[in-house]
Amino acid sequence: MARITAGVATSHVPAIGAAIDQGKTRDPYWAPLFDGYDFSKRWIAAAKPDVIFLVYNDHASAFSLDIVPTFAIGCADRFEPADEGWGPRPVPNVIGAPELASHIAQSVIESDFDLTIINSMKVDHGLTVPLSLMFGQPAAWPCKVIPLAVNVVLYPPPSGNRCYQLGKAIRRAVASFDQDLNVQIWGTGGMSHQLQGPRAGLINTVFDQQYLDRLILNPAELATMPHLQYMREAGSEGIELVMWLIMRGALDERVVVRHRFYHVPASNTAVGHLILENPT
Amino acid sequence: MALQKPYADIPGTTIFDADQARRGYHLNMFCMSLMKPDNREAFKADERRYLDRWPMTEEQKQAVLARDYNRMIAAGGNIYYLAKIFSCDGKSFQFAAASMTGMTQEAYAQMMLSGGRAPEGLPDEQDNDHG
Numbered sequence: 001m002a003r004i005t006a007g008v009a010t011s012h013v014p015a016i017g018a019a020i021d022q023g024k025t026r027d028p029y030w031a032p033l034f035d036g037y038d039f040s041k042r043w044i045a046a047a048k049p050d051v052i053f054l055v056y057n058d059h060a061s062a063f064s065l066d067i068v069p070t071f072a073i074g075c076a077d078r079f080e081p082a083d084e085g086w087g088p089r090p091v092p093n094v095i096g097a098p099e100l101a102s103h104i105a106q107s108v109i110e111s112d113f114d115l116t117i118i119n120s121m122k123v124d125h126g127l128t129v130p131l132s133l134m135f136g137q138p139a140a141w142p143c144k145v146i147p148l149a150v151n152v153v154l155y156p157p158p159s160g161n162r163c164y165q166l167g168k169a170i171r172r173a174v175a176s177f178d179q180d181l182n183v184q185i186w187g188t189g190g191m192s193h194q195l196q197g198p199r200a201g202l203i204n205t206v207f208d209q210q211y212l213d214r215l216i217l218n219p220a221e222l223a224t225m226p227h228l229q230y231m232r233e234a235g236s237e238g239i240e241l242v243m244w245l246i247m248r249g250a251l252d253e254r255v256v257v258r259h260r261f262y263h264v265p266a267s268n269t270a271v272g273h274l275i276l277e278n279p280t
Numbered sequence: 281m282a283l284q285k286p287y288a289d290i291p292g293t294t295i296f297d298a299d300q301a302r303r304g305y306h307l308n309m310f311c312m313s314l315m316k317p318d319n320r321e322a323f324k325a326d327e328r329r330y331l332d333r334w335p336m337t338e339e340q341k342q343a344v345l346a347r348d349y350n351r352m353i354a355a356g357g358n359i360y361y362l363a364k365i366f367s368c369d370g371k372s373f374q375f376a377a378a379s380m381t382g383m384t385q386e387a388y389a390q391m392m393l394s395g396g397r398a399p400e401g402l403p404d405e406q407d408n409d410h411g
Contacts, residue, residue, distance in 0.1 A: 015372060059360040064312045065305055083315050085367025153360055155287075155297040192396075196359040197350060199292030200377035201388060203396025228286050233399055236293050237359075265392040267374045 002100065002174045002181035006047060007247040007255070008040075009215070009274040010133055012056060012188040014125040015267035017089055020132045033271060036261035037133050043258060043275060044134050049184040051097045051144045053104075053170065054127055055246045056188045057152045059084070061124035068154050069116035071166065074123075074147035075101040082122035091128050091137075097144040100177055104146070107173035113166050115148075123147055130188045133273075152189065152240045156227060163242045164223035167249020174250075187247030189240030191262075192233075193269035202235040203270045208262065211241060212272060216257055219248040237269075252278045296358040304356020307344070310334040311361040314368045323368065349380050 016033070019025055025034045061082040063069065077096045081088040105115050127147055135142060151157055158166075167185070174183050191211065194202040211234075214222040223245050230239045259275035287295045294300065301308075310331065313319045323330040331341045343351035344365065352362055359376075366376045378388030391397060 015374070018372075059363070060308070060312060060358070061315070065301055065308050065361075083317070085314055085320070085364040086370070087317075153296065153358060154301055155295050192399075194293065194397075195373060195377050196353055196380060197292045197294055198381055199290075199397065200380050201391055201397040202399055203392075204399045205395065207399070231287055231293070231295065232290055235399075236290070236295060264395055267372065268377050268392060268396075270396070 002177040002179055002183055004053075004171055004174050004183050004185055004250050005049070005278060006184045006258075007251045007274075007276045008130075008134065008184060008186040009244045009247060009272065009276075010130050010186070010188055011190055011266065011269055011271040011273070012126045012129040013266045013269045013271065014084070014129065016271075017125045017129040017132060020137065021090055033263050033266055036263055036271075036273060039259050040134055040273070040275060041136060047184070048182065049143050050181040051100055051146060051183045053146045053148065053174070053183060053185045053250075054130065054188070055148045055150060055186060055243045056126035056130070057240060057243065058149045059124050059126055060153065062118075062121040062149065065154075068151050069149070070151045070158050071113070072116040072118045072149040073101055073105050074118050074121060074149070075105060076119050076121065079121060079123045079127075079145075079147060081128055082124040084124055089125065089128055091132060092140045094123055094127065094131070094141060094145045094147070097146050100174075100179070100181065100183075101146045103177050104170060104173040107176060108166065108169040111169050111172070113169050118149070121147075121149075126188060130186060148246070150243050150246070152242065157239055157242055159227070160223040160225050160242050160245050163245040164219060164249040167246040167251075170246070171250040185247045185250045187244035189243050190234070190238060191241060191270040191272040192235050192238045194235030195237050195268055197236075199235070201268055203264055204233055204235070204238075205262075205264065205270065207233045208270050208272055212260065212262070212274060215244060215248055216255065216274070216276065219245065223249075248276075251276055254279065294353050300356050300358070302356070304340075304358065304361075306334050306336045307340045307352065307355060307357050308361035310336060310344075311357070311364040314364040320368050347379070349376055353380075
């Protein structure tokens with residue numbers, strides 16, 4: 001039987017990908033950030049997931065304004081890196097897990113979550129930067145990935161509670177898959193940041209640290225936070241944090257915190273990172 | 281009933297909602313086109329000529345030519361779409377973000393290194409209306 005063993009939360013700032021691709025990870029600006037992922041690389045080498053269910057948002061790469069799905073699950077057998085305006089990132093193709101993805105899609109749609117099915121798409125920094133942070137620069141990604149793209153670009157994104165409940169449905173779906181698979185779920189994006197307008201550069205460390213605390217200890221209550229509070233306190237792009245609630249919803253009520261890291265800044269953004277395990 | 285916009289009073293911020301998306305549809309779709317290398321070359325070779333292939337407003341075209349990101353956002357642009365323009369220019373998100381704050385690149389970069397802008401903080405001279 002497949003089971004979700006752990007969850008990872010991490011920001012997915014494009015400049016982090018550029019720093020990795022250009023060999024700048026030991027520069028004084030970047031070293032403190034990448035030091036925060038040293039433990040994570042060792043942890044995941046030992047954890048050896050078979051599949052990562054990776055919650056992220058597309059940044060006008062695979063989806064344009066023509067089609068804006070609220071939740072879209074990638075059921076393809078591979079996903080190539082997108083050209084976001086400066087050429088595709090030099091990272092391996094992402095290998096999908098079509099059978100498990102289709103099983104999850106069927107299961108959660110039948111339990112009232114109307115996912116959009118994607119059988120062909122390219123993946124942008126939102127998905128590949130977390131892989132790079134956790135795995136470094138391998139010739140091939142060491143496990144399969146199921147992308148779940150969430151709309152957080154065109155207002156309104158799904159509510160925090162909808163995300164949290166979807167996480168629970170994904171967990172049930174994974175548990176009913178009959179292959180013996182070690183599955184992790186990752187929630188990406190955030191933390192506080194604003195990339196637009198005169199308020200660009202906003203960072204709210206108090207909000208972020210409280211968010212991490214509440215995500216660990218009291219996610220059901222955190223899931224009731226209205227969008228307005230994210231936008232006001234964590235910046236217009238801080239709303240990406242709702243995606244972390246999908247990850248959290250798929251884990252046990254009580255989790256073991258294996259790693260917690262917070263760093264300001266990566267370009268315009270506060271970087272948060274958690275590794276949570278289900279108690280065995 | 282019109283869209284409810286409880287976010288309209290957030291200072292220095294334009295939320296990309298359905299109204300903005302309608303206003304900015306062609307501007308944002310022009311931006312998407314820059315994901316293809318051939319289109320980037322055509323845009324760089326003659327920006328005005330390339331823009332004229334899109335049914336954008338003159339205000340949108342002028343804002344693009346001026347690389348005035350606040351104007352582009354006011355005209356319905358979304359930052360993740362507009363990113364294709366500054367990526368095409370070889371510029372970073374931090375470059376674009378700084379340009380919208382009225383700060384110099386250096387001052388903005390230093391503000392970020394010092395922990396970023398406080399949530400209530402705004403440059404004094406900026407107004408609140410970009411919608």
